[in-house]
Amino acid sequence: LREVSRRLKSQLRSEGILARLGGDEFVVLLAGEHAERARFWADQILSAFAMPFKHDGLALDFGTSIGIALYPDNAQTGDDLMRFADMAMYSAKAQGRGHAVFFEARMGKEMAERVLLAERLRMALSYGGLQLHYQPEVDVKSARVVGVEALLRWHDPVLGNVSPARFIPVAEASGQIVALGNYVLDAACKQIDIWLKCGTPLRVAVNLSAYQLRQVNLVDQVRSCLQKHQVPPQWLELEVTESQAMINPDQGRQVLEDLAQLGVTIALDDFGTGHSSLAYLQYLPLQRVKLGREFLFSSPSRDRLMGGIVQMVHALDLEVVAEGVEQPDQLQLLRDVGCEFFQGWLHSQAMPAEQVQSWLAAA
Ligand code: C2E
Ligand code: MG
Ligand code: MG
Numbered sequence: 001l002r003e004v005s006r007r008l009k010s011q012l013r014s015e016g017i018l019a020r021l022g023g024d025e026f027v028v029l030l031a032g033e034h035a036e037r038a039r040f041w042a043d044q045i046l047s048a049f050a051m052p053f054k055h056d057g058l059a060l061d062f063g064t065s066i067g068i069a070l071y072p073d074n075a076q077t078g079d080d081l082m083r084f085a086d087m088a089m090y091s092a093k094a095q096g097r098g099h100a101v102f103f104e105a106r107m108g109k110e111m112a113e114r115v116l117l118a119e120r121l122r123m124a125l126s127y128g129g130l131q132l133h134y135q136p137e138v139d140v141k142s143a144r145v146v147g148v149e150a151l152l153r154w155h156d157p158v159l160g161n162v163s164p165a166r167f168i169p170v171a172e173a174s175g176q177i178v179a180l181g182n183y184v185l186d187a188a189c190k191q192i193d194i195w196l197k198c199g200t201p202l203r204v205a206v207n208l209s210a211y212q213l214r215q216v217n218l219v220d221q222v223r224s225c226l227q228k229h230q231v232p233p234q235w236l237e238l239e240v241t242e243s244q245a246m247i248n249p250d251q252g253r254q255v256l257e258d259l260a261q262l263g264v265t266i267a268l269d270d271f272g273t274g275h276s277s278l279a280y281l282q283y284l285p286l287q288r289v290k291l292g293r294e295f296l297f298s299s300p301s302r303d304r305l306m307g308g309i310v311q312m313v314h315a316l317d318l319e320v321v322a323e324g325v326e327q328p329d330q331l332q333l334l335r336d337v338g339c340e341f342f343q344g345w346l347h348s349q350a351m352p353a354e355q356v357q358s359w360l361a362a363a
Helices: 002-012 035-048 079-094 105-127 164-173 178-197 210-214 218-228 242-247 249-262 304-315 327-336 353-362
Strands: 015-022 023-031 053-057 058-060 063-069 099-102 130-139 145-156 160-162 203-207 236-240 265-271 287-290 319-321
Touching: 002 023, 002 035, 002 130, 035 063, 035 099, 035 327, 053 210, 058 353, 063 079, 063 353, 079 105, 099 319, 105 164, 105 178, 130 203, 145 164, 145 178, 145 353, 160 249, 164 178, 164 249, 178 203, 178 353, 203 265, 203 287, 210 242, 210 265, 218 236, 236 242, 236 249, 242 265, 249 265, 249 287, 265 327, 304 319, 304 327
Parallel strands: 063 099, 145 203, 203 236, 236 265, 265 287, 287 319
Antiparallel strands: 015 023, 053 058, 130 145, 145 160
């Protein structure tokens, strides 16, 4: 922190006012400047941090993100100015390190939306506005349902239906993801028990978020949830995405090993759509790899790519599940390339548990 302020000071010389807000956040107040000058100073500061810091013989490299708010265009009070600069900084952070971003009115709107969403989600969590729906996983050859994936559904009286793609990131940012994850685990285990007791046992796959993977007591939580509902572990599958597992590869692998030790199975979700570390794949304790629906979009090389991926996954002794199958020709392709399982609207959407049961009874 001392070295950072030293660099800031030497860059700004006697211009403006420099302060440390707390933590790793600094503020620079430049009076009587305009937008271009603010941009100039932001670039100066960014370049001041381009060189690594030398400390104890180590070269330390930090990311810098800058948010800029202008008086009087953006805000009339000091409080608003600080708040808006903060929002702009978050937007800069989202672009990765080394960016300076000016405040824009839409950032205020987006922030307000996220705050509202987080508030409504908190209410849904405590008053029971969330529900799990289940989408069948189907055997390509026999058309038999081999399991289901639990997918969160949220209907809010004010906001209407909110998709998980929208509220999961909000739950992560507002610290509610752990409570949400526990709710899902608990509801899924309860449902597994019900299906077992009805004589229609079904494997249930639950999605884990990156935050849950980093949670120190995740393994205990899964274990006690299984015990609470007296569910044999083989009926629970956990889905993680490769980017989650790779955030901290060694730690990710250790957590997955511990989970696998419990007897639950693990699937790699949305494989091949993020940054895949193929070399790493072989070390993870996986049963299945799920291919994102993007693989099924038509293109001249689609069939060959699918064939190659399926072969590669099989070479690692893993099963393949294709997601997002909507068209008969996509299912035919899965048959042709030897993909074992699929999920998708061609068979069925995610539906409430009771509906799954009557669906199975009718099949
Ligand atoms: P995912 O785990 O890859 O789930 C598959 C998504 O594809 C689901 O979207 C599902 O409804 C959708 N889908 C299934 N079949 C088709 C199809 O044929 N066509 C199309 N276009 N889409 C299909 P959904 O339910 O909106 O969930 C989106 C993502 O949100 C999930 O992706 C998962 O990453 C996350 N999510 C959902 N529930 C949970 C949860 O309980 N916990 C966590 N951490 N994440 C969840
Ligand atoms: Mg999934
Ligand atoms: Mg998926």
